[in-house]
Amino acid sequence: MEKDLKEFQAAGVRPVAISVDTPEQSRDLCKKAGYTFPLLSDPKLETTRRYDLVHRGGGPEGNDISRPAEFLVDSTGTVRWENFTEDIRVRPRADQMLAAAKAIP
Amino acid sequence: MPEMNQTRGRSSAFWWGLIIVLLAVASNFLYWLRVPQRLIPWINLILPAIGLLLIIIGLKRLWPSGRLWAKILGIVVTLVSATVFAFSVWLFVHVRDVPGPAGAPKVGQKVPDFSLADTSGRSVSLTELLTNPMENASRPKAVLLIFYRGYW
Numbered sequence: 001m002e003k004d005l006k007e008f009q010a011a012g013v014r015p016v017a018i019s020v021d022t023p024e025q026s027r028d029l030c031k032k033a034g035y036t037f038p039l040l041s042d043p044k045l046e047t048t049r050r051y052d053l054v055h056r057g058g059g060p061e062g063n064d065i066s067r068p069a070e071f072l073v074d075s076t077g078t079v080r081w082e083n084f085t086e087d088i089r090v091r092p093r094a095d096q097m098l099a100a101a102k103a104i105p
Numbered sequence: 106m107p108e109m110n111q112t113r114g115r116s117s118a119f120w121w122g123l124i125i126v127l128l129a130v131a132s133n134f135l136y137w138l139r140v141p142q143r144l145i146p147w148i149n150l151i152l153p154a155i156g157l158l159l160i161i162i163g164l165k166r167l168w169p170s171g172r173l174w175a176k177i178l179g180i181v182v183t184l185v186s187a188t189v190f191a192f193s194v195w196l197f198v199h200v201r202d203v204p205g206p207a208g209a210p211k212v213g214q215k216v217p218d219f220s221l222a223d224t225s226g227r228s229v230s231l232t233e234l235l236t237n238p239m240e241n242a243s244r245p246k247a248v249l250l251i252f253y254r255g256y257w
Contacts, residue, residue: 012246019255027224029256040221047219052208071250084206090142
């Protein structure tokens with residue numbers, strides 16, 4: 001992800017990651033992976049629920065987590081592109097997202 | 106001379122099967138490469154099946170002429186390959202066990218606003234993310250929201 005960051009920024013896209021992890025856990029991940037984009041915490045899944053992305057019992061201890069999903073949102077808050085993977089190992093294709101970003105005036 | 110060729114022909118299915126099972130295990134790491142990802146889950150499933158089948162066929166052919174230690178080794182290899190295949194089936198089903206995004210915002214819809222804590226504990230809103238300038242000092246055209254399972 002971090003490698004794609006320069007490409008995203010050049011296309012005017014700001015990546016923001018959201019998960020059920022606490023800020024401390026996200027800090028650890030940031031350090032380990034060297035991420036420089038924001039990682040936001042939704043520990044009570046309030047936002048995840050509003051986006052209807054809750055995966056009940058999907059976590060390691062049977063806890064609720066978010067299912068993987070990506071949304072490209074323009075300055076009016078409108079979705080321009082989104083991706084919901086069927087297989088959690090398959091990563092989304094950056095080229096489709098970047099094409100959608102280019103199409104934003 | 107003909108006998109040698111016959112033995113080679115009989116055993117090749119077994120060894121090919123073993124090679125394919127090893128490739129099957131390696132194929133689980135294809136996700137780390139920058140290759141088209143859609144087909145990889147199917148490769149992960151089909152390779153162990155083919156490998157196991159060849160191993161069973163090969164072992165059946167080798168069985169009559171094999172010594173005891175070879176028969177034991179053959180059975181062990183078959184059992185390990187069967188385990189690899191069973192695991193690949195379980196994994197295939199398990200990673201697709203994800204709820205559908207029926208109520209999620211669709212293309213053309215507005216997303217719900219939010220205010221969440223970043224890694225330093227500071228609260229960040231979607232509006233801020235859409236308007237604050239990026240590192241290259243320009244305003245973002247768009248924000249890519251990446252919901253992920255978490256770090257574990």
